[in-house]
Amino acid sequence: xxxxxxxxxxxxxxxxxxxPDTKTFTLHFLDQKHNKAFAFKPGQFVxxxxxxxxxxxxxxxxxxxxxxxxxxxxxxxxxVTNAMHQAKVGDVxxxxxxxxxxxPFEEVMGYDILIVAGGIGLPPLRSLIExxxxxxxxxxxxxxxxxxxTPSDRVYKxxxxxxxxxxxxxxxxxxxxxxxxxxxxxxxVTTLFEKIKxxxxxxxxxxxxxxxxxxxVIQDLLAMGFADDHIISTLERYMxxxxxxxxxxxxxxxxxxxxxxxxxWQQIKVLPER
Amino acid sequence: xxxxxxxxLDKQAFLAVLDSLRRGAKLIGPTxxxxxxxxxxxxxxxxxxxHDYVNEFDPIKRFFIPHRQDLFRFQLDKMPKFEPLxxxxxxxxxxxxxxxxxxxxxxxxxxTGVYADNYYLAKRANTxxxxxxxxRPLDTCFCICCDGGPWLESGFDLQLSDFGDRYLIDxxxxxxxxxxxxxxxxLVAATRQDLEHRKELxxxxxxxxxxxxxxxxxxxxxxxxxxxxxxxxxxGYECFSCGGCTHVCPVCTCYDVADxxxxxxxxxxxxxxxxxxxxxxTREASGHNPREKAKERIKRRFYHKLSYAYVKLDGHHGCxxxxxxxxxxxxxxxxxxxxxxxRLRREGQxxxxxxxx
Ligand SMILES: Cc1cc2nc3c(=O)[nH]c(=O)nc-3n(C[C@H](O)[C@H](O)[C@H](O)COP(=O)(O)OP(=O)(O)OC[C@H]3O[C@@H](n4cnc5c(N)ncnc54)[C@H](O)[C@@H]3O)c2cc1C
Ligand code: SF4
Ligand code: SF4
Ligand code: FES
Numbered sequence: 019x020x021x022x023x024x025x026x027x028x029x030x031x032x033x034x035x036x037x038p039d040t041k042t043f044t045l046h047f048l049d050q051k052h053n054k055a056f057a058f059k060p061g062q063f064v065x066x067x068x069x070x071x072x073x074x075x076x077x078x079x080x081x082x083x084x085x086x087x088x089x090x091x092x093x094x095x096x097x098v099t100n101a102m103h104q105a106k107v108g109d110v111x112x113x114x115x116x117x118x119x120x121x122p123f124e125e126v127m128g129y130d131i132l133i134v135a136g137g138i139g140l141p142p143l144r145s146l147i148e149x150x151x152x153x154x155x156x157x158x159x160x161x162x163x164x165x166x167x168t169p170s171d172r173v174y175k176x177x178x179x180x181x182x183x184x185x186x187x188x189x190x191x192x193x194x195x196x197x198x199x200x201x202x203x204x205x206x207v208t209t210l211f212e213k214i215k216x217x218x219x220x221x222x223x224x225x226x227x228x229x230x231x232x233x234x235v236i237q238d239l240l241a242m243g244f245a246d247d248h249i250i251s252t253l254e255r256y257m258x259x260x261x262x263x264x265x266x267x268x269x270x271x272x273x274x275x276x277x278x279x280x281x282x283w284q285q286i287k288v289l290p291e292r
Numbered sequence: 293x294x295x296x297x298x299x300x301l302d303k304q305a306f307l308a309v310l311d312s313l314r315r316g317a318k319l320i321g322p323t324x325x326x327x328x329x330x331x332x333x334x335x336x337x338x339x340x341x342x343h344d345y346v347n348e349f350d351p352i353k354r355f356f357i358p359h360r361q362d363l364f365r366f367q368l369d370k371m372p373k374f375e376p377l378x379x380x381x382x383x384x385x386x387x388x389x390x391x392x393x394x395x396x397x398x399x400x401x402x403x404t405g406v407y408a409d410n411y412y413l414a415k416r417a418n419t420x421x422x423x424x425x426x427x428r429p430l431d432t433c434f435c436i437c438c439d440g441g442p443w444l445e446s447g448f449d450l451q452l453s454d455f456g457d458r459y460l461i462d463x464x465x466x467x468x469x470x471x472x473x474x475x476x477x478x479l480v481a482a483t484r485q486d487l488e489h490r491k492e493l494x495x496x497x498x499x500x501x502x503x504x505x506x507x508x509x510x511x512x513x514x515x516x517x518x519x520x521x522x523x524x525x526x527x528g529y530e531c532f533s534c535g536g537c538t539h540v541c542p543v544c545t546c547y548d549v550a551d552x553x554x555x556x557x558x559x560x561x562x563x564x565x566x567x568x569x570x571x572x573x574t575r576e577a578s579g580h581n582p583r584e585k586a587k588e589r590i591k592r593r594f595y596h597k598l599s600y601a602y603v604k605l606d607g608h609h610g611c612x613x614x615x616x617x618x619x620x621x622x623x624x625x626x627x628x629x630x631x632x633x634x635r636l637r638r639e640g641q642x643x644x645x646x647x648x649x
Contacts, residue, residue, distance in 0.1 A: 021376050021410050023363045023549075023561070048371075069366045069374070070559050072551050074577075095577040110371060229580060256576045258549045261407035265546030265568060268592075269582075271601035276407070290517070290595055291582065 022261050025067045025112025026052050030105055031087060036173040039094045040138065041103055042079070045111065046087040058082050059120030060146035061252065061280045065260045066090065067112030068101040075257045075275075077142030077226075078116060083149045091141035091173055117260040118279050121146045121250060126222040130158040132214075134235050136165050136207055136227020140173055142252060143226050151187075159221070160187040161214055165207030165231070169193050169200045188214065207231060208238050218243040226252045236283055246284035253278050253286065293469050298482035299461045305478045306452070306459055307338040310386060310422075312474065317420070320355060321386035322348065332388070341387065343454070346430045351542040351616065352392040355385060356399060356415050360564040363411065363549070368557045377560070378411055382418040390441030391433075391614040393423045395542025397447045398606065402545055420467050423448040427493050432615030434503040434630060440612030442497045443490070453490045460486050503618065505630040507598060507609055509637040515600040523639050527632070528587025532622040535567030537593070537629075540616035546573075568592055594632055 032044040047053035058078050067073045080089035094103045102111070123146065131150060135143045150157055162181065166172040172191070181189045190210045192203035203210060207227070223244055225235045232251055239249050255267035255274045267274040270289040272281075310319060318334050321341045325331040330345035332352065366374040400416065403409040425443035426433070435441035444451055449468035453460040460482055463469055472479065513519055538544040548566040553559035566573060569589050575581040583589050596602055597610035611629050618628040625631055 020408075021364075021378070022407055023411075024374065024376055027371065067561075069368055069372050069561075070551050070553050073549065073561075099577070112372070112374075228578070229582075254576065255582070256574050258547075262405070263403065263407065263409055263545070263547075264549065264563070265566070266548075266573060268568075268596070270595065271599065271605050290599075291588065291592070 022259070022263075023114070025065070025073075025114045027110045028113040030107050030109050030111070033105070033107060036091060036175075037093075037171050040091060040173055041094075042089055042091040042141075042173070043102070043105075043111075044080075044087050044089050045113065047113070048110065053086070056088065056116075057085070058088070058116035058145075060123055060149060061121035061142055062116035062118045062145075063142070063260070063279065064088075064090065064113050064115035065117065065257075066098070066102070067114075068098055068105075069112060071101040072098045073112070073114075073258075074098040075117075075260060077145070077252075077279075079141035079144045081148035081152065082145055083152050091138070093138050114260060117275055119277065121224060121280050122222075123149060127153070127156040128158070130217065130221040131160050132216055132221050132223040133162045134207060134223065134225040134227075135163070136225075136231040136235075137167065137171065138173065139225075139227030139231070139252075140164055143224060144174065144177070146224060147181075151184075154186055159216070161216065162187060162189045163192075163207055163210045163214070164189070165192045165194070165210070165227075167194045169197055190214065206234070208234050211238055211242070216242065218245070218248065222248050222250060224250045229254070240283075244283075246287065247282045249283035250280060251283065251286065252280055255279075293463065293472060295463055295465060295469060297463050298487070299463070299472070299479050300455075300458050300482050300486055301461060301475060301479050303457055303459055305475065306461070307341075309471070309474050310338050310384065313384060313471070317382035317384050317418075319384050319386065332385075338386075343387075345387075346426060346428065346433070347389045347391070347614065349540070349616065349619065351395060351540055351614070352385065352388045353395060353399065353542055355383065355419070356396065356412055357547070357563070357565075360562050361411065362560045362562045365560050366551075366558065368559075378414045380414045380418050382420075383415075384420045384422065386422045387424050388421065389426060389614075390423055390444045391435045391438075391612040392542050393421060393444060393447045394435075394438075394440045394612040395614075396421070398543050398608070398610075398612075399545065401606065420449045420471060421447075422450045422452060422471075425451060425453045425490070425494065426497050427454055428497055429501050430615060431502045432618040433613065434501055434505050434615060435613035436498050436501050437503075437505045437507065437630075438611050438613035439608070440614065443494055453493065455486075455489065460490055503615065503630040505611070505613070505633040506637060507611065507633055510594075510633040511598050511600055511603065511609060513636045514595060514598045519636055520639065523635065524587045524591045527590045527627060527635075528585055530623040530626045531569070531586045531590050533569050533571060533586050533589065534622050535569045536620035536622065537617040537627070538567040538569055539565055540620045542612055542614055542616075543597075543610050568596070590627065594636075597629065598633075598636075 027048040028045040034042040063077045076090040196204045257267045258264040262273040262276040324342040362377045364374045364376045403412040448464040451462040547563040549563045574583045621628045
């Protein structure tokens with residue numbers, strides 16, 4: 019019988035400082051067989067352990083089409099995440115998963131894609147963005163909007179620069195507060211909507227970020243004429259087990275860890291709370 | 293001997309069989325506590341059992357997932373090592389009441405599925421359930437409103453009905469068959485009269501139930517969101533957020549997980565009972581808390597217990613009628629399940645079509 023709670027050991031191959039409080043870890047499983055078999059869908063998450071400190075969920079942010087290792091981007095906010103930030107290359111974490119339903123990927127092929135990310139909401143969306151680039155011909159127009167508190171709070175500055183240079187995607191960025199180096203847009207992420215052209219009929223919108231941002235993004239998408247089932251969002255909840263048992267992540271009769279974290283607005287709007 | 297058959301056996305002869313099994317399994321049953329309470333605990337001999345009780349204050353679920361359960365032990369090293377701590381020791385639960393058996397049946401369903409909880413299932417597979425039908429209820433019992441008792445059609449390994457010096461025994465499973473096969477002599481098939489006698493006992497017990505909970509109307513009110521917002525406000529104001537109702541409830545399952553260091557280099561990961569009524573239950577690392585107010589948490593509890601969405605998911609509503617939340621609730625008489633059901637029924641908003649022209 020499989021043990022739901024026993025993690026697999028994963029070795030840290032690389033650590034990248036993204037922002038003053040955020041790091042990206044590249045990991046591979048110690049057990050080669052497990053490492054080979056490990057597959058995930060964009061938008062799925064893992065439960066990561068620092069033994070003695072505890073366990074916390076993180077969205078997988080690497081390209082699911084590339085095997086051999088995987089990445090998570092972690093903002094230090096408390097016990098587990100601060101302990102993770104102390105780790106060095108070669109150290110090991112415990113990892114369970116992947117869990118959750120993930121973004122529809124095959125299902126939205128042939129459509130235009132609009133991605134709206136806020137702060138630390140970009141990492142899970144990156145696991146969708148990269149495979150879209152890999153299969154770029156299968157998708158229509160591709161727009162990415164990214165908002166962060168300040169220029170230095172943006173994660174993946176290298177990748178953002180790369181995407182900005184591509185001509186098969188339109189990347190627009192904004193910050194709440196600029197600095198002397200910032201020449202781009204200032205304002206919340208929804209201020210970018212007036213700068214883009216989308217045809218809501220042929221577009222799927224994906225959004226992830228803080229709850230308040232998601233609320234305003236959805237409001238604007240609806241006003242732009244997006245259908246409820248063309249707006250795809252993630253719901254975040256305090257999670258413990260990741261497997262629909264501990265009860266922490268329940269909203270109505272849905273368990274965000276197994277029924278989500280990805281939902282369409284059509285599914286979200288009928289939940290008794292948000 | 294087959295599942296579904298009914299026998300009669302002298303009480304002492306049955307208890308003697310349990311005594312003979314004690315070496316191979318923990319024997320757990322009702323004992324008299326220091327203040328006249330009934331406590332289910334492990335015994336050395338069936339002579340420690342009390343037979344004069346209705347139910348225990350604590351729910352029996354703790355013999356499957358204890359208040360604190362260690363999941364695995366770890367050793368911190370360059371390469372951490374860990375070892376799962378799955379408890380497979382056999383146990384016999386004697387004397388548990390129908391409502392608690394119904395609670396376990398809910399747990400059986402909940403802890404299986406795509407992600408099966410092997411800690412629960414290992415304990416469950418190694419447990420024999422001998423339930424005892426109730427001849428009298430407590431003044432808080434309302435299992436007849438919830439299909440929780442006072443006796444059961446199935447779900448037990450053996451079900452006993454107390455006839456004074458004899459037991460009527462329902463055989464509910466292969467485990468029950470195996471246990472009963474240990475009886476050397478005195479086991480006789482139940483007669484029609486015996487079954488009639490049980491019927492009378494059950495009817496008497498039914499007629500003594502005091503609290504009534506017409507859950508059907510409450511399910512309709514909650515499912516269609518016809519509950520006045522102010523009613524939730526009132527309940528949130530009354531609730532102490534002590535979590536007692538969820539801890540004593542045989543149906544509730546929520547838990548928390550944490551690590552505990554036993555030495556500087558070794559420790560355990562454990563889980564412990566948690567409650568959706570605690571304000572920290574949903575608080576996220578960002579500080580954002582989607583159920584900050586007691587009102588939102590109370591609403592959550594009764595949505596879970598009574599909405600049709602959950603009835604569909606679980607196959608039943610979330611109460612077995614044990615009445616423990618009546619006993620434990622700090623907001624005396626206002627927030628236990630029958631009380632809330634009554635309030636939802638009386639004070640809920642009528643359906644739009646019922647509001648008249
Ligand atoms: C599906 C899902 C996906 C997620 N994906 C990601 C992701 O990709 N990346 C990511 O970074 N997060 C992600 N999160 C959030 C992440 O899970 C939490 O940040 C993490 O659980 C926090 O755990 P912790 O033990 O570090 O915090 P806790 O210790 O639980 O923090 C508790 C509280 O104490 C405060 N606190 C504790 N210690 C300190 C301290 N030293 N300084 C300041 N405040 C402190 C914190 O502010 C917080 O409010 C995701 C969450 C979910 C549910
Ligand atoms: S809700 Fe109350 S009466 Fe119903 S099963 Fe739970 S504790 Fe017992
Ligand atoms: S609720 Fe019913 S089954 Fe449970 S102890 Fe009371 S009478 Fe017995
Ligand atoms: S995280 Fe435990 S039920 Fe979802």
